[in-house]
Amino acid sequence: MNNFSRRNFLKAVGIGGAASLASFGCAANGTANATRSAHVVVVGGGSGGATAAKYLKRFSPEMDVTLIEPTATYYTCYGSNWVIGGNAEMDDIAQTYDALQERHGVKVVQDSVTEVDPARRSVTTAGGETMTYDRLIMSPGIDFRYDAVPGITAADADRIPHAWKAGEQTRILRRQLEAMPDGGVFVMVAPGNPFRCPPGPYERASMVAHYFQREKPRSKIIILDNKEAFSKQGLFMEGWEQHYGDMIEWVASSRGGQVEEIDAANLRTISDGGFTEFKADVLNYVPPQTAGRIAMQTGLTDGFWCPVNQLTFESTIHPGIYVIGDSSVAGAMPKSGHSANNQAKVAAAAIVRELAGEEPLMPSTANTCYSLVTPDHAISVAAVYAYKDGTISGVEGAGGVSPMGAPASVRRQEAMYTQGWYDGITADIWG
Numbered sequence: 001m002n003n004f005s006r007r008n009f010l011k012a013v014g015i016g017g018a019a020s021l022a023s024f025g026c027a028a029n030g031t032a033n034a035t036r037s038a039h040v041v042v043v044g045g046g047s048g049g050a051t052a053a054k055y056l057k058r059f060s061p062e063m064d065v066t067l068i069e070p071t072a073t074y075y076t077c078y079g080s081n082w083v084i085g086g087n088a089e090m091d092d093i094a095q096t097y098d099a100l101q102e103r104h105g106v107k108v109v110q111d112s113v114t115e116v117d118p119a120r121r122s123v124t125t126a127g128g129e130t131m132t133y134d135r136l137i138m139s140p141g142i143d144f145r146y147d148a149v150p151g152i153t154a155a156d157a158d159r160i161p162h163a164w165k166a167g168e169q170t171r172i173l174r175r176q177l178e179a180m181p182d183g184g185v186f187v188m189v190a191p192g193n194p195f196r197c198p199p200g201p202y203e204r205a206s207m208v209a210h211y212f213q214r215e216k217p218r219s220k221i222i223i224l225d226n227k228e229a230f231s232k233q234g235l236f237m238e239g240w241e242q243h244y245g246d247m248i249e250w251v252a253s254s255r256g257g258q259v260e261e262i263d264a265a266n267l268r269t270i271s272d273g274g275f276t277e278f279k280a281d282v283l284n285y286v287p288p289q290t291a292g293r294i295a296m297q298t299g300l301t302d303g304f305w306c307p308v309n310q311l312t313f314e315s316t317i318h319p320g321i322y323v324i325g326d327s328s329v330a331g332a333m334p335k336s337g338h339s340a341n342n343q344a345k346v347a348a349a350a351i352v353r354e355l356a357g358e359e360p361l362m363p364s365t366a367n368t369c370y371s372l373v374t375p376d377h378a379i380s381v382a383a384v385y386a387y388k389d390g391t392i393s394g395v396e397g398a399g400g401v402s403p404m405g406a407p408a409s410v411r412r413q414e415a416m417y418t419q420g421w422y423d424g425i426t427a428d429i430w431g
């Protein structure tokens with residue numbers, strides 16, 4: 001990897017940030033009395049929330065931790081593109097809360113939070129339960145701005161899936177691709193920055209191309225992008241040319257990629273003031289995004305995302321509420337599962353220390369993102385972050401991206417690391 005030794009990197013941060021535990025764990029020593037009576041509620045059992053609940057209990061076993069999550073099975077978005085391309089099953093990306101409850105002592109409530117009262121420090125659920133908290137961690141992920149483009153609403157998502165939250169949406173898109181005739185056109189509309197998982201649309205195009213190549217080789221993939229450049233662009237394009245010829249066409253924002261209207265009934269996109277149109281057989285519209293709805297509703301956002309003290313992830317709007325994961329504004333960290341997992345540990349440690357009257361630690365965080373171009377060809381980007389001058393910034397010289405022009409053996413090795421990363425991070429979050 002360029003400027004980057006993988007072995008040293010993994011040693012420094014650990015897969016899923018396990019090494020961070022050692023330093024954070026020290027912070028919890030001697031805090032038992034202070035945290036014994038504390039109740040921390042965590043909203044959302046995805047990448048951020050499940051990690052936070054588990055690590056609160058690890059840092060402070062005597063603490064009372066309640067995780068509220070509506071689903072009994074969480075499907076990771078990571079790996080969902082492999083399902084969409086037919087290289088994995090839904091069961092392969094399914095996670096449950098059994099270990100959090102049985103092994104780690106987290107109280108898991110299967111319900112949805114409908115209201116947060118920051119003044120009373122209470123949450124109310126759809127099931128009618130109200131509970132108070134000493135500290136609240138919010139990790140509700142994202143919501144969609146369907147009002148950004150005329151002609152499509154959230155009600156169209158069953159016919160025009162976003163598949164940007166894994167689960168039923170993943171199944172719908174997979175079924176549509178299976179039903180599409182050979183020679184059909186798959187059009188994906190990718191959002192502008194910032195959005196969940198910057199390399200996600202391009203991995204999806206790769207996995208669909210891999211499927212088409214085997215089953216529907218006359219088909220075409222068009223990515224209409226609301227930006228001029230994208231994550232790991234050179235590496236993706238190199239891989240596309242190598243494996244798929246001209247099957248994938250990427251259209252930059254200024255070249256007609258910025259979709260201005262969608263004719264939902266006819267699966268048509270309109271851009272360039274009406275001069276450019278694309279007709280899809282399968283249309284995958286990924287709308288622009290916002291913080292999860294409950295964060296918006298609680299008034300934790302400034303615009304579309306939640307500002308936080310980037311040292312602790314405590315909201316700068318409502319003290320006592322910590323916002324982590326995709327909903328938060330986290331400096332240079334991208335909106336990813338790996339970021340959410342690291343941020344959760346920072347917030348959990350900050351809460352334990354704060355309750356004990358201690359200053360927060362100066363954390364070091366990381367992000368790694370692997371993407372499959374084919375099941376045997378992966379590329380990655382990794383970065384290390386530090387808190388500096390009030391914001392989380394990338395550490396110069398740490399991290400890097402896969403090299404261009406690498407031999408197939410390197411790409412294959414990275415494909416193996418991709419599965420290793422998935423197994424490591426999911427074990428760290430839900431195991």
Ligand SMILES: Cc1cc2nc3c(=O)[nH]c(=O)nc-3n(C[C@H](O)[C@H](O)[C@H](O)COP(=O)(O)OP(=O)(O)OC[C@H]3O[C@@H](n4cnc5c(N)ncnc54)[C@H](O)[C@@H]3O)c2cc1C
Pocket residue numbers: 043044045046047048049068069070071074076077078079080081111112113114139140141142163164165196197200201204292293294324325326327335336337338339340368369370
């Ligand atoms: C196609 C795709 C591929 C991706 N690949 C990668 C990858 O390879 N690597 C990577 O690091 N990241 C990847 N990501 C990004 C990653 O999935 C997200 O960034 C990550 O899951 C964010 O974690 P979170 O906790 O903020 O949100 P989520 O994981 O979405 O969790 C939010 C949880 O909150 C719950 N919730 C919402 N509202 C409420 C409420 N009112 N009450 C209770 N619970 C609520 C939801 O049910 C959900 O379980 C990918 C994303 C996509 C779409």
